[in-house]
Amino acid sequence: MSTLFALFLAASTASGSGFQNIQPVSTPVTQPMFQDVPQRPSGLTLYNSKGEVVARCGKKDDSFAGCKMEPGVTLDDLMNAWVHAYQDLRK
Numbered sequence: 465m466s467t468l469f470a471l472f473l474a475a476s477t478a479s480g481s482g483f484q485n486i487q488p489v490s491t492p493v494t495q496p497m498f499q500d501v502p503q504r505p506s507g508l509t510l511y512n513s514k515g516e517v518v519a520r521c522g523k524k525d526d527s528f529a530g531c532k533m534e535p536g537v538t539l540d541d542l543m544n545a546w547v548h549a550y551q552d553l554r555k
Contacts, residue, residue: 506522506523507520507521507522507523507528508520508521508523508528508531508549509521510542510545510546510549511545512541512544512545513544513548516534517534518533518534518537518541518542518545519531519532519533519534519537519542519545520532520534
């Protein structure tokens, strides 16, 4: 049996697949998911059904003020965006 072991050992060292030094894997440093606390939006952005921005409004006290339509948007697009936003809030 020792002859078989010696033959196996000689074959493994000759082929270069001998013992290797194994380095321990260093564990990565975990980072918190949020580095900054997300803040509530300070205004309202209205989107159409395609996901394009229709208008942006600022927030003043408990109401929205200073709404500005994006270029190329019609009043009909704006009204549809308001209706969809209202319906989404009710869900």
